[in-house]
Amino acid sequence: MGNAEPPESMADGYGRQQRAVQAERVVMTLMTVPAASIAGMVFSLVVSFALPIGLFIYAKKKLGAKAAPFFIGCGVFFVMVVMLEAAIHRIVFQLAGEALTGSVILYAVYGGLMAALFEETGRYIAMRFLVKPMDFPNAFMYGAGHGGVEAMLLCGVASISNIVSAVMINSGTMSAQLASLDAEKAADTAAALSALWTTPSLTFFAGGVERLLAVVLHVSLSILVFQSIRKKSRKDLLNAYLFHFVIDSLAVLLSAVASVWVVELVVALVTGGAVLMAKYACMEE
Secondary structure: OOOOOOOOOHHHHHHHHHHHHHHHHHHHHHOOHHHEEEEEEEHHHHHHHHHHHHHHHHHHHHOOOOOHHHHHHHHHHHHHHHHHHHHHHHHHHHHHHHHOOOOOOHHHHHHHHHEEEEEEEHHHHHHHOOOOOOEEEHHHHHHHHHHHHHHHHHHHHHHHHHHHHHHHHHHHHHHHHHHHOOOHHHHHHHHHHHHHHHHHHHHHHHHHHHHHHHHHHHHHHHHHHHHHHOOOOOHHHHHHHHHHHHHHHHHHHHHHHOHHHHHHHHHHHHHHHHHHOOOOHHOOO
């Protein structure tokens, strides 16, 4: 005799129907992503990729910089931040994660210190030993690479993902995909996607503004570090560490109590200070 499948019980059939109904309800919760939000995503995407490329062309054509410092900056960011700093974060959060996340001030100070330590140390090592010749155009080019790859990885990739998801939601493609999932997975996915239509549209522009300021900051800090090497000035190097620490720490602290645009305003003011400091360092003999 063959092994016949037992007939489906009424409870099983009812449970399957209920899961189907739940999945359908989840799909119905998807709302249209506003056009203004998509415009903000596109703006952030363009800034993340067009700005570094534009600065690369400017430094190459107008300043006479070599191409290599741009890619050295990209590589140093990847090694110092994506690999080394991230590895230290994993260890620290395993040992003292609750203490850090339980205090905004402690978390902000820790984040600022780590960012300044790894990025400015990497910047100094690269300019001291890798970037040749070490002059203003190549320092500018290095900063464009360091800040540019950060913009592409942190904001550009996220913007691409957001745009694709928004288009799929508005076209109905996402609903069809969610309908094929079980209710729990569909609910989790819908909850994650809900930020695309519940977040104020202007907020999606903030990512591009933040990356614009960050690239300007990285170029300014690169010039400060270059001047510290050229003049054998510890002051300029310490200023680079200080500005990086302050801007990262303030961003975390203010994010807990203020709107994203207040944060960007403060970041813009501190970045302006870094630009002026770099300009002053260039004027000093």
